[in-house]
Amino acid sequence: MAFDLVQYFAEQIKIQKPQLLNQYSPDERRTYLLEINALTLGKLVSLWKQNENVVYQEIQRLDHLYVQEVARHLTTSPHNRSCLNKTELEQVIIELLEFQLKEIKQLDETGSFGQRGLRELILGQVEHLAGHADDWVWLTNDLKELKGSKTIEQEQISLDETMKEFNLMVNMQKEHTQAEPLALEPTAQLNPTWAKIFEPIVALVVLWILFEALQKVFA
Template sequence: MAFDLVQYFAEQIHIQKPELLNQYQSSERKAHLAEINTLSLAKLITLWRKDENKLYQEIQSQEQLYIIDVARHLTTSDQNHSTLEKAEFEHTITEVLSLQLAELKQLDDTGHYGIKGLRELITGQVEHLSGQAADWIWSTSELIELKGSKPIPEEELSLEETMKEFNQMVHQSNIIEHHEQVTEVEKTVVPTWAKILEPVVALAILWILYSAATQMFA
């Protein structure tokens, strides 16, 4: 498994770029930066796949015009559903792209990765990115293989809703049980007319037996 650049870049953004989106609350700022960090890295993966030689050269040269062009393309994409204003989004992703390319160059210089080593490092980030962001990020970066990878959280029921469902279940169960009991009683109840005819039937049986006995001993 390749070294996790997602977390590494996130830490470097926190250390090197504390001014980015600092007008937002901590949790909101963290969420926006996580999206942009993910989007930027995902775009680097697709750029590498399209032309690894060109991107490797851009990593070495750190050409600002190239970075601005990529950032603008991501900002103006129809697939970009970031809630940030366009201007602050473009500024932020330009800064993040610059940082990522600078860090990749430093890793290459110190680790002597070369184009083959960076290929494994960059393309190996797909497994680290999987499930980390909403689909618009994968559509915007064109890393569409990761669409649908983010788990959809199950809706949490409140205690009140849970108890309501439980009470409904118990109530329904009681209705069914009562219905079954009534049905069983109805099956076993002897009709009133049967009770009235019981003595008559008994007398008829006795009369038949008496007649038979009289004829036998006549």
Template sequence: MAFDLVQYFTEQIKLQKPQLLSQYSAEDRQHYFSEINALSLGRLITLWRKDDTRIYQEIHAQDHLYIQEIARHLTTSGKNESSLPKAELEQASTEILSLQFAELKQLDETGHFGQNGMRELLLGQIEHLSGQAGDWVWSTNELSELIGSQPVVTEELSLDESMKEFNQMINQQPDLHSETHHAADEVLQPEQPVWSKIAEPVVALIVLLILWNALQHIF
């Protein structure tokens, strides 16, 4: 299953667009965000199917006028049943589409997807979009196969759970620093005891004295 852009974009909208539709309650904002996110992402998938090369280029071009054109098309569609006023809907759609384009570009540059990888990523979102909005959304963005769809139940880990597993994996690894330090101590440990090096001059002096005394007796 492809990476869940639906949930990812929803979280990014809340993080990056705290003032968007702020005149509404938290519950209404969440509803509108989910609705517009599905509406715009679904439209990107439809446009990709029609001309993937063009959309791939537009993702990297980040052309505000092109993004605004998509938002206006969705807003003025006769099938659009959003309860938001048209002006607010178009503005919110433009901002969310701009965020989606920017995030897709960053994901592509970071992951080196290329056009084929981006195709798999975008087309893989159909499963994640299933049941996430009313049928009018799929009629408006022409993702007709999702009309009447139900949410797909998955067992994907949350961010917190993923981080816990990652931390556990790290904690189970050997303490490489301690092992390296121990190995270095073994390598650097002197082959002779330190006291033997200190005693060497004393022993040499005693030997010299013995030889000197012997010579005195001879002469």
């Protein structure tokens, strides 16, 4: 397995480039630098695949114009989704890409890698880059084989929380049902039972009163 340049560069950038993007919060700065670190190193990998002779020569001579050209290509790519504005992004890419090329040259000189050794080192970074950035980074630097390598972290919901949500939903449904007006069916007006019992008695009393009144009239 090749030496992990991804983590190595990230640590060296933290130590050697404290002024870079220091206008942002620590979390934002860390996110941007890790993102651009993956963007530029990934671009070196894809450029090496296209023509390793050219890239090896550029590592040896560190041509600023070459770095500018690569940075402009990354910045203007239609796949670029960086939150940084294009001017700021291009400047950071130039600085990090030049830093990476210098570090690789130093590693080459220290370890006597040669072109063959650097081939193994640089192409081996694909494995280390996997999962370190969103898909737009891999589409921008032409490392399409890494698309989808970043795992999407999903919030794990406990069974207890799920049951609470379910119970809340049930209670809300009950309250909604109780709040609805009940349709009242028309009911026939019922006469009380005692009224039916006393109807004949009342009639007899009325007749008796009428009878008494007639007797007084004809007396």
